[in-house]
Amino acid sequence: MTSYAIGIDLGTTHSCVGIYQFDKVEIIANDHGSRTTPSCVAFTDEKVFVGEPAMDIALYDPENTIYDMKRLIGRRYADESVQSDIKTWPFNVISDNGFPKVTINTNGTKQIFKPEDISAMMLRKIKITAETYLESSVEKAVITVPAYFTDYQRQATLEAAKMADLDVLRIVNEPTAAALAYAVIKEDMRGTVLVYDLGGGTLDISIITITDTHCVFVKGTHGNTHLGGEDFSNNILEYMIGICKNKYKKDIRNNKRAIARLRHQCENAKKKLSFADEVTIFIDCLIDGTDFKETLTSAKFNDLNYDAFKSTLEPVKKVLKSAQIDKYDVDKIIMVGGSSRIPKLKNLLQQFFDGKEVHTSINPDEAIAYGASIYAAICNGVNIRDKSNIIIEDITPMSLGIQIKDEMFSVIIKKNASIPCSFVKRHRTAHDNQTVAAFLVYEGESANVRGNNFLGKFRIHGIPPGPEGQEEFDVIFSIDINGVLKVSAINLSTGIDGSIIIDRNF
Structure with missing residues (x-):
């Protein structure tokens, strides 16, 4: 019996799945005939809906329709980005021991x-879509994540896959998957390649070397896990809320159903403006029997999002600096992700690179799933078009280390280190007569841990008391092929050790 391995792009707003077979990738359409599925789940008194039906339910029951979970997964409730998003979501988000959770109400019961x-739930839907197409069970998958996802977010994604009964062969960064797709499909896609990946909720920029033997080596990455098409739609929404109040004398901000209907039309308008000069937003009986009608031009759309569009170039500048590459040394530019269709963004990127061609020949909505499907086949032992020597080498998006005296950050694995990898660094006791050593793990680039992301902690007890600096520890950081971190330490005088695999349960 054939053992299939699928490639999944688990997106903020839409998800996509593919399979490599018969020497090609097939992007698999869902039961509605769509090659992408809305990343949306709706709860009713009767059942749970995923994808297109959930989007329909959002128009009349927005409080029980959940989306944008990629912006919430692996984060803390107090995160600035979480607090910002909560203000725009119609569903309820609560704090549970510092972690965000969503609540719904069906049949008079809160869940x-x-x-x-x-x-x-999204991954199960995708799994069923693939199984229906292949007429076989599917257990193995490669799942993509933003290159700038934290270790915490990667662990949470793996947990979701496990809950969906998927064996994750690899977690691969989205720009790397896109580069692999182009490396295999486009024979001229060689040299130093910049991948600009802008989806519904995240922006990733990676510098990647593609060799003549189709090998993919990541040299640098930067991004923003809270910038994408959703933000552009929200800017239109805010503008239209103002139009509704000033032109029609109706304040709809606290009417969740009206907001959901208007949000849906703003999203559609954004998509249409990728190929039209203007679009009319019309909603019958938006509120109190009042019809809403307003024309939005591409010029106004660009004006509303000017700051957001310009901000997408900052990670481009940072990744070039991080990879120590001049913009003139970039041979090829690839744009992927649904938001890369916005003409103004392509124009800004071309201007930055002095008119260099931007490649979008693989469907931007499907390119990441395309590459993930190829990677899944490689991991599953399939020979890709006689290119059996393909190598994919990724990197750590952020530096990793521990807190030392005075809240300083001691880096153990530097940003852009190739993975998998393992590094050891020796540390000593920070105080006199210390019998317990706490190891607090962080990721980031700030010299002080307060500016970095806290990942987890563990302790070693039973340290012989003595003067500061007498007792020594070897601290070992290891990152596996999926970018998941394990930290351990050993007291050299006693042999007592401790460790942690960074997850949500420290």
Whole structure:
């Protein structure tokens, strides 16, 4: 019996799945005939809906329709980005021991879900879509994540996949998957390649070397896990809310159903403006029997999002600096992700690179799933078009280390280190007569841990008391092929050790 391995792009707003077979990738259409599925789950008194039906339910029951979980997964409730998003979501988000969870009400009963639970429902839907197409069970998958996802977010994604009964062969960064797709499909896609990946909720920029033997080596990555098409749609929404108040004398901000209907039309308008000069937003009986009608031009859309569009170039500048590459040394530019269709963004990127061609020949909505499907086949032992020597080498998106005295950050694995990898660094006791050593793990680039992401902690007890600096520890950081971190330490005088695999349960 054939053992299939699928490639999944688990997106903020839409998800996509593919399979490599018969020497090509097939992007698999869902039961509605769509090659992408909305990353949306709706709860009714009768059942749970995923994808297109959930989007329809959002128009009349927005409080029980959940989306954007990629913006919530692996984060803390107090995160600035979470607090910002909560203000725009119609569904309820609560704090549970510092972690965000969503609540829904059906049949008079309140239910609470982790972001991973919702993502798992999406993955189950995708799994069923693939199984229906292949007429066979599917257990193995490669799943993509933003290159700038934290270790915490990667672990949470793996947890969601496990809940969906998927064996994850690899977690691969989205720009790397896109580069692999182009490396295999486009024979001239060689040299130093910049991948600009802008989806519904995240922006990733990677510098990648593609060799003549189709090998993919990541040299640098930067991004923003809270910038994408959703933000552009929200800017239109805010503008239209103002139009409704000033032109029609109706304040709809606290009417969740009206907001959901208007949001839906703003999203459609954004998509249409990728190929039209203007679009009319019309909603019958938006509120209190009042019809809403307003024309939005591409010029106004660009004006509303000017700051957001310009901000997408900052990670481009940072990744070039990080990879120590001049913009003139970039041979090829690839744009992927649904938001890369916005003409102004392509124009800004071309201007930055002095008119260099931007490649979008693989469907931007499907390119990442395309590459993930090829990677899944490689991991599953399939020979890709006689290119059996393909190598994919990724990197750590952020530096990793521990807190030392005075809240300083001691880096153990530097940003852009190739993975998998393992590094050891020696540390000593920070105080006199210390009998317990706490190891607090962080990721980031700030010299002070307060500016970095806290990942987890563990302790070693039973240290012989003595003067500061007498007792020594070897601290070992290891990152596996999926970018998941394990930290351990050993007291050299006693042999006592401790460790942690960074997850949500420290």
